[in-house]
Amino acid sequence: MxxxxxxxxxxxxxxxxxLHANDLAPSKxxxxxxxxxxxxxxxxxxxxxxxxxxxxxxxxxxxxxxxxxxxxxxxxxxxxxxxxxxxxxxxxxxxxxxxxxxxxxxxxxxxxxxxxxxxxxxxxxxxxxxxxxxxxxxxxxxxxxxxxxxxxxxxxxxxxxxxxxxxxxxxxxxxxxxxxxxxxxxxxxxSGKSTAPLEEQPCWGWNSGKCKTSPCPDGRAHKCKICGSPEHVNKDCPKRGSAKSQT
Ligand SMILES: [Zn+2]
Ligand SMILES: [Zn+2]
Incomplete structure (x- = not known):
């Protein structure tokens, strides 16, 4: 703190x-x-x-x-x-x-x-x-x-x-x-150099209930980030428990 x-x-x-909040002159x-x-x-x-x-x-x-x-x-x-x-x-x-x-x-x-x-x-x-x-x-x-x-x-x-x-x-x-x-x-x-295209990546905002607009303003997929289903968010995923016990 x-x-x-x-x-x-x-x-x-x-x-x-x-930065400090005071560093920047608000008038400019x-x-x-x-x-x-x-x-x-x-x-x-x-x-x-x-x-x-x-x-x-x-x-x-x-x-x-x-x-x-x-x-x-x-x-x-x-x-x-x-x-x-x-x-x-x-x-x-x-x-x-x-x-x-x-x-x-x-x-x-x-x-x-x-x-x-x-x-x-x-x-x-x-x-x-x-x-x-x-x-x-x-x-x-x-x-x-x-x-x-x-x-x-x-x-x-x-x-x-x-x-x-x-x-x-x-x-x-x-x-x-x-x-x-x-x-x-x-x-x-x-090396992390190749990534799935943005439209195939699950939207974290949607999964957490924050991104409410469809299609996604971020261009991401509104699908469960665990199993990829568009029907539910990750919290409701039936695979959530099984994936957990594997790790
Ligand atoms: Zn979204
Ligand atoms: Zn799921």
């Missing part, structure tokens, strides 16, 4: 200053503050339409590299991201910090509720520490930590759409357990 300690840990991990326009970023991406973030897989598009290192080849940046911005765009913790944390900065800056300009802004800033800082801890704990299974992030991020995005900006940070033990019991099926490559 010690904000200063969390802050120091994050800075030590990623080598850049983590968002586009001005984040002039390096594609404006469309900024709008998606503020509307909570931004897809977690697209985080790498906020990584200036990736953008600068793409920009050096002609049309490279346009190609980068238009292609959907995937697991393979995040080979390491750093490749996730660097753009994730930018994403959080945009969220905090936008909330502080659009909401008069200073305590909500502070809760978002603290929650996101705690979440970075949480991810860092997980990657240490599961350092042989980075793909597992990534899967946890996609699901966690997807659910927070739905929360934020409903105005709950303060739900970042707390470890989701239930989600972790689910992932340990039912690891996400991936393509043949053990």
């Amino acid at each position: 010690d904000a200063a300690r969390e802050q120091a840990r994050v800075e030590a991990t990623v080598g850049v200053p983590a 326009s968002l586009f001005h503050l984040f002039y390096c970023l594609d404006q469309k991406l900024l709008v998606y973030i503020t509307q909570h339409e931004f897809r977690p897989y697209d985080l790498f598009k906020l990584d200036t290192r990736v953008c600068q590299k793409a920009d050096r080849s002609s049309g490279g940046l346009d190609t980068l911005l238009s292609c959907p991201g995937s697991h393979k765009d995040y080979p390491s913790l750093e490749d996730l944390l660097i753009p994730l910090l930018v994403y959080f900065e945009v969220l905090v800056a936008y909330l502080s300009t659009s909401s008069a509720n200073a305590s909500l802004v502070a809760a978002l800033a603290l929650g996101t800082t705690k979440y970075i520490s949480h991810l860092t801890d997980l990657s240490r704990q599961y350092n042989l299974k980075w793909a597992f930590v990534l899967d946890y992030h996609w699901a966690y991020h997807g659910m927070r995005r739905l929360d934020m759409k409903d105005g709950f900006h303060d739900r970042w940070g707390a470890p989701d033990a239930e989600l972790l357990l689910e992932l340990i019991r039912h690891p996400q099926t991936r393509g043949s490559s053990s």
Whole structure:
């Protein structure tokens, strides 16, 4: 709960200053503050339409590299991201910090509720520490930590759409357990380089009852993440018990 300690840990991990709610002047326009970023991406973030897989598009290192080849940046911005765009913790944390900065800056300009802004800033800082801890704990299974992030991020995005900006940070033990019991099926490559197409991946939001719109706004499948049936969510899956006892 010690904000200063969390802050120091994050800075030590990623080598850049983590954000404070007070760092960003709410009077400046968002586009001005984040002039390096594609404006469309900024709008998606503020509307909570931004897809977690697209985080790498906020990584200036990736953008600068793409920009050096002609049309490279346009190609980068238009292609959907995937697991393979995040080979390491750093490749996730660097753009994730930018994403959080945009969220905090936008909330502080659009909401008069200073305590909500502070809760978002603290929650996101705690979440970075949480991810860092997980990657240490599961350092042989980075793909597992990534899967946890996609699901966690997807659910927070739905929360934020409903105005709950303060739900970042707390470890989701239930989600972790689910992932340990039912690891996400991936393509043949053990390096995590091939991934099932997005439309074949189960929507975590739907399974947890948060994603209520069909077809899925995320482009994922509204099907049970254990057996793949569209008839029920994972909690009601008849195979839930049997899969549990195998692990
Ligand atoms: Zn969905
Ligand atoms: Zn099922």
